[in-house]
Amino acid sequence: MNTVSELVKNLADKYGRERHNLLPILQGVVEQERYLSEHSMKVIAKELDLPAAEVYGTATFYSFLEHKKMGKNIIRICKTISCSMKSSNQILLTIEDMLKIKLGETTPDGVFSLMQTNCLGFCHQAPAMLINNDVYTELTPEKVREILSSYLNKNKEGVQYEQ
């Protein structure tokens, strides 16, 4: 596995070391590490020759650039109006119950983090959620349990991530 320094260097080689390359680099680190640690942000600042505060300020602006430790799979349930009207809260309660965590928490084994998010753009197929980059729509409690089970199985087989 790459260290963060190697990862950042590779990303900077790929995208460039100018200010306008910052977002793709932050996204690249989040893709691999699931979040931006203080250490990662300092490494990026050094690599791009930017003040660390600038990197921190930019990173913390965006809701998908997490800056606290996250699980391997980040669940984001849409809470905006159309999904809320179709009982997105039921979906949240189902997941909390199944994973034994509350909103904003990560399972002790680090497999899932549970978050809410604003409009995902699937209002006509509400309620909707994202798991990492994959979208799931027209959710019911049963459907959600199946989806999460498939992730749990994948995790057991070790196919999801190598880290």
Place this chain on the structure above:
Amino acid sequence: MSNNSQLKKLDFIFNNENDWEEVLRKNLSRPHQELINELISSELKGRGGAGFPTGLKWKLSADAQSDIKYVICNADEGEPGTFKDREILSKVPYKVLSAMAVCAYVIGAKEGYIYLRGEYFFLKPELQKAIDEFIYYCKEINFDFSISIFMGSGAYICGEETALFESMEGKRGEPRNKPPFPTNYGYMGKPTVINNVETLAHTYTIFKYGAKRFYDLGVQYSRGSKLYSVSGDTPKPGIYELELGMSLTDFVEEFGDGDTKAVQVGGASGFLVPRKRFKETNIGYQGKLTGISLPTGGSMMLFNSSRSMYNVLDNYLVFFHEESCGQCTPCRVGCQQLLKGIKSVKNGEKNAQYLDKLLKLAETMQITAKCGLGQSVANSFSSIVENFREEMIY
């Protein structure tokens, strides 16, 4: 559509005509001025919601003096209740890419970007494939143009054009002061045309069929067709291309569930229209001689009588409170206070007259906030509080 419907359903955007190569080739050999005139005479206005005349935008960028210019497709579709742009990019990407190329030709740009919201990351592989094929074709016909995808990371405000530039430049997505306008000072300080996905798709229609076909649709000041994203309490949620200028009565007749209490036109940043005003309300840009014209980026959310409008407003305010970039005080503090305020009235800590103070605060935000986000909170806030005051209190 039901047979007796007054609505005119159209199919310009999603039709399966696969002749973009020919359309592109033909238009890339027309004089720049002719293309601009075609666009101006179509009276196409920006379909993201703001409604700026597209032809004028292209003309201003074409007239700007610079060796480097950019074309940007705004695919940061984040307005609650809007989901049409995703459908366009996944079903007819070549129309959008062709329109970007024609724009680049007209204004003299060599680089194009698609700013795709982080939530739509799953679209990226297919879209990239379409871009690769498209650029390959551009090379074949000796047209020098590149298109890259720039991914957002979950920030509604980045749909505001200048916040989008800031984001692409590696900064916090905080809107800039205007002027200078993007047509002169956009991405990296260079003249930039930034258009919504749907706007670009309509320019494709105009360049293919001519301005007249487009202009003949719709009503005065609101020409052409529009994609509507329909959701909420409706038996037929989905995306529909309809003529501009429809009345809300006709819309509700077609899409309502028989018990429609109100329609939110234009998403959380738009207006809530109660049943008693359906008849006098039309969908289109300001300027109609009679009745109320409401513009929309396409979001149409229906609420039936089982819905508490307090809960609806609370949901919107949580949204704005979280998505405000925090840069200017009226929006940063205003969103917080409106949310806190309606809660206090609801739970009896404040009396009903406090709502009037909140309406004043919303009005102040409309006048003093720096960008469209803070300015438009008052749209939904005032239209809900004024029309459903009793639901805010009891």
